[in-house]
Amino acid sequence: MRIISGIQPTGQLHIGNYLGAIKQWTELQNKEECIFFIADLHSLTVPYEPKELQNNILEAAIAYLAAGIDPSKSIFFVQSKVKEHTELTWILNSVCPVGDLERMIQFKEKAKQFKKNINAGLLTYPTLMAADILLYKAESVPVGKDQVQHIELAREIARRFNQRYGKTFPEPKPLLSEGAKIMSLTDPKKKMSKSSGPEGCLFLFDEPETIRKKIMSAVTDTGKEVKFSARTKPGISNLLIVYSLISGKKVKELEGEFKNKNYSEFKKSLAEALVNFLEPFRNKKRELVSRKIYIDEILRMGANKARSLAESTMQEVSSKTGLM
Ligand code: ADP
Ligand code: TRP
Numbered sequence: 386m387r388i389i390s391g392i393q394p395t396g397q398l399h400i401g402n403y404l405g406a407i408k409q410w411t412e413l414q415n416k417e418e419c420i421f422f423i424a425d426l427h428s429l430t431v432p433y434e435p436k437e438l439q440n441n442i443l444e445a446a447i448a449y450l451a452a453g454i455d456p457s458k459s460i461f462f463v464q465s466k467v468k469e470h471t472e473l474t475w476i477l478n479s480v481c482p483v484g485d486l487e488r489m490i491q492f493k494e495k496a497k498q499f500k501k502n503i504n505a506g507l508l509t510y511p512t513l514m515a516a517d518i519l520l521y522k523a524e525s526v527p528v529g530k531d532q533v534q535h536i537e538l539a540r541e542i543a544r545r546f547n548q549r550y551g552k553t554f555p556e557p558k559p560l561l562s563e564g565a566k567i568m569s570l571t572d573p574k575k576k577m578s579k580s581s582g583p584e585g586c587l588f589l590f591d592e593p594e595t596i597r598k599k600i601m602s603a604v605t606d607t608g609k610e611v612k613f614s615a616r617t618k619p620g621i622s623n624l625l626i627v628y629s630l631i632s633g634k635k636v637k638e639l640e641g642e643f644k645n646k647n648y649s650e651f652k653k654s655l656a657e658a659l660v661n662f663l664e665p666f667r668n669k670k671r672e673l674v675s676r677k678i679y680i681d682e683i684l685r686m687g688a689n690k691a692r693s694l695a696e697s698t699m700q701e702v703s704s705k706t707g708l709m
Contacts, residue, residue: 386417388560389523391424391464391514394438394445399586400659401567401577403452404630409562410527411453419459420521420691421449426464426471426513430506431499446680451670452589462687464517469695473516474509476706480545481512481538490534515539519546519554520695527560550705565626570603573619590670593660600624600656601649611643611651621648628655631662 486508496503536559543554567577569585605620613622629636643651703709
């Protein structure tokens with residue numbers, strides 16, 4: 386099976402991103418044919434600083450490589466370096482009804498958020514996304530819930546193209562990760578998310594001192610028993626889930642281990658477990674930061690591999706649409 390997913394070059398990765406999504410991707414690489422890319426073209430549709438874009442792309446590449454994307458197993462590249470993405474977008478725009486694009490929740494939200502800059506790219510964002518997927522005839526797309534509507538539109542676009550020009554594309558399906566949902570450290574009723582406050586996030590590359598500080602001051606509940614109860618003890622329950630996922634121990638096992646201990650002892654132990662768990666990520670990142678030429682080479686080779694697949698699809702598309 387061929388799998389594809391895009392990553393926006395914005396923001397730092399937190400343990401919610403890792404435990405909820407990236408970890409599954411790194412496991413998929415061992416079983417399936419995976420393609421991952423940095424969606425720099427998509428990031429142009431909202432206000433950004435051009436001078437910072439190259440650096441953000443590099444940082445995203447480093448972060449995902451350090452988090453476990455393995456260029457010897459997956460194809461990893463930058464979207465704008467494979468021109469066929471934009472070429473196919475135009476063709477797909479011509480089979481996609483405007484009404485479908487106007488219905489997209491993300492378009493409506495972004496149009497509200499950026500009232501002064503409702504550009505056409507914001508509207509056709511999903512056709513570029515459909516092109517990203519269909520260009521490689523990918524069948525499965527690991528994404529978060531917020532992107533499912535876009536994958537459904539990509540299915541619809543594939544269907545319309547196939548109807549009009551003959552069977553060309555498989556209809557891609559979203560692959561929702563089964564990872565746990567990690568809650569904010571400062572408000573355990575909210576999802577850990579960079580958009581709802583970086584204070585609540587434990588970042589993948591946080592230094593040991595920061596990890597200890599964030600865990601020790603994580604919001605917990607009244608009471609003193611270390612016990613799982615999502616309803617009455619959301620704070621402790623969230624920390625128990627994190628502890629369980631990084632240690633491989635069951636929540637019940639951890640409850641037993643901390644039976645006669647208080648929250649502070651539990652948090653200290655979790656903080657040390659996290660410091661150790663995240664150490665290889667920090668080390669890998671440190672190593673990659675000093676090897677920019679190596680990263681450029683990975684991305685260049687990834688783009689070459691992607692391009693050869695993309696060119697072959699475009700030949701077929703050009704021929705079927707009468708452009709060749
Ligand atoms: P954020 O909310 O920090 O902006 P994104 O929306 O960019 O994160 O999500 C990227 C990926 O990480 C998605 O697949 C999403 O499902 C996953 N993810 C994000 N936050 C969490 C979380 N708190 N728990 C589990 N998975 C998460
Ligand atoms: N829109 C996706 C997001 O914001 C990123 C993305 C771009 C993508 N192209 C894609 C994801 C193709 C999956 C497949 O997260």
